[in-house]
Amino acid sequence: MNAVRRVVITGLGAVTPIGNDVPSFWDGLKSGRNGIGPVTRFDTTEYKAKLAAEVKGFDPSLYLEKTEIRKTDLFTQYALAAAAQAMDDSGLQTGRNMESHRLGVYFGSGIGGFHTLAEEHEKLLEKGPRRVSPHFIPMMIANIAAGQIAIRYQATGPCLPVTTACATGTNAVGEAFHAIRYGYADAVIAGGSEAAITPLGFAGFINCMALSQSDDPAAASIPFDKRRNGFVMGEGAGALVLEEYQHAVARGARIYAEISGYGCTCDAYHVTAPHPEADGGARAIRLAVEEAGMIGESKVYINAHGTSTPLNDKSETLAIKKAFGELASQVAVSSTKSMTGHMLGAAGAVEAVATVLALKEGILPPTIGYVEPDPDCDLDYIPNTARRDQVRLGLSVSLGFGGHNACVAFTPAP
Numbered sequence: 001m002n003a004v005r006r007v008v009i010t011g012l013g014a015v016t017p018i019g020n021d022v023p024s025f026w027d028g029l030k031s032g033r034n035g036i037g038p039v040t041r042f043d044t045t046e047y048k049a050k051l052a053a054e055v056k057g058f059d060p061s062l063y064l065e066k067t068e069i070r071k072t073d074l075f076t077q078y079a080l081a082a083a084a085q086a087m088d089d090s091g092l093q094t095g096r097n098m099e100s101h102r103l104g105v106y107f108g109s110g111i112g113g114f115h116t117l118a119e120e121h122e123k124l125l126e127k128g129p130r131r132v133s134p135h136f137i138p139m140m141i142a143n144i145a146a147g148q149i150a151i152r153y154q155a156t157g158p159c160l161p162v163t164t165a166c167a168t169g170t171n172a173v174g175e176a177f178h179a180i181r182y183g184y185a186d187a188v189i190a191g192g193s194e195a196a197i198t199p200l201g202f203a204g205f206i207n208c209m210a211l212s213q214s215d216d217p218a219a220a221s222i223p224f225d226k227r228r229n230g231f232v233m234g235e236g237a238g239a240l241v242l243e244e245y246q247h248a249v250a251r252g253a254r255i256y257a258e259i260s261g262y263g264c265t266c267d268a269y270h271v272t273a274p275h276p277e278a279d280g281g282a283r284a285i286r287l288a289v290e291e292a293g294m295i296g297e298s299k300v301y302i303n304a305h306g307t308s309t310p311l312n313d314k315s316e317t318l319a320i321k322k323a324f325g326e327l328a329s330q331v332a333v334s335s336t337k338s339m340t341g342h343m344l345g346a347a348g349a350v351e352a353v354a355t356v357l358a359l360k361e362g363i364l365p366p367t368i369g370y371v372e373p374d375p376d377c378d379l380d381y382i383p384n385t386a387r388r389d390q391v392r393l394g395l396s397v398s399l400g401f402g403g404h405n406a407c408v409a410f411t412p413a414p
Contacts, residue, residue, distance in 0.1 A: 007180045008413065009256040010248050011090025011241030012353050013082035013191070017053035017234050017340050021085055025350075026357050028339060029365040030386045035340050036217040036232050042199050049211040051220050052197050053234035053341025071135045072148065073113035078237035078346070079145035079193035080152065083107070086239040087153060090253065092187060094154045097251045102186040103155040105146045106176035107193070107239070108162030108169065110345030110400075112142030114196045145193050145237075157185045165400030166305070168192045169238060169348030173396075174262035174288075174408050176242050186244045191349035193237035205233060208272065212308065218369055221342070223306035223335035224313045224381045226374035231307040234341030238349030240356070245414060255413040257356045257394070261294070263287030267403030274315035274399060281319030281397070284405040288395060289323065292409040298330045299392040301364050303355045305399045306335020307342055312399060314376040319397075321379075332389060334367045334382040348398040352408060359394040359410050363387070 014021065017035030018028030028035070035053045044050045060069050060077040063084050069077065094100045116139040123131045138144055143161035150159045158179055162172040169192030176190035205211050212230035214220040221232040248255055263284035267275040274281065285302075289295055305316055321328040336354050337343075343350055358364050363386050370383035394410040 006245035010253045011086035013085030013239035016236040032368045073116040074195035076145045082237035082239035090241040104157035104185040104188040105150045106172045106190045107146040113140035116140045164404040167398040167400035167404040167406040168345035170398035170406035191239035192346045194344040194346040222369040223308045224377040226372040228308040232341040234343040257410045261288035261292030261409030263407040265405045278319035282322035284407045285323035288407040288409040300331045301391045302333045302395045303351045338368045352396045355394040355396040362390040
């Protein structure tokens, strides 16, 4: 039961500001498509920030019945859509080629049902307590996306919703990896989802000085650029099907990549600010690389957390330098948040999808909007244009409020 096993990726799903499925998302990353624009969900006249990376043209009826749509928050709809894509892509089916009790779900959200919370609170204030929906609680709680996915696919194995702010998606994938590696499941649907672009959520992030106040979509989410002044809120979901290698081989599954390492640490320093010495972030990266057995590897791509905030990008650059030492200058780094904005609890999962595809296709996504170098951020950030390069190690890094640091390591398919 406790023998170390190999784990591979056999399915991918994504709902993002630059595409509502994996092919369109990947095409957007390769072409440098910017998913940021003026907020359309509500009037931003009184808000200092005006831009967001909204999901566009999402049709929940492609994945849910009408009655299900009425009883689910948008973050759960995104999650179910991404999970459906990933499961269809993987070819896994409980009762056919997958035992129900050996299939798990590790799916999280940083915030949960923010739309539902705001709508039902407004009902309470305007119409009284009897008008609050009986579905309010099961629509709003942050674990419900994982629960709904498990119900849909009869996944009676381990089900673990993760909530570690901006590191949520990465922690979910990493913990799923270890669950399979050490024998607690044979396959896991892993990922994260978020739908927090609401008047309340927007105001909260503005007032804690986190959001860019630029009115130019090309100059708002500009990670590692000296002009950066805050992140842009995004939304959506990412899902990956992780599977034990022999299980995947036995059923003839297509394998995108192997997941071979995971690091998880905490700064234990500040609620929102990263540790100035970046030791926690560096250690998370180092742990993932060590578990992958890739210490000393220089052909590396890092999908950075890269939020476009002054402190994060400087700290993350330092973390990469500490983790890789003299090899840091040879590592290719980019932040796809320059295109998707910061998808919060979904970010790590979507960026893991991007890292897997970069490794498989030999195309490294760019950091768009990169114009003015910053002396504190002096690595190779793949500026503005995707790069063809066949790397041997792909890392997806996430750093969350509360000091959460996570990194997952991917290597080419066996």
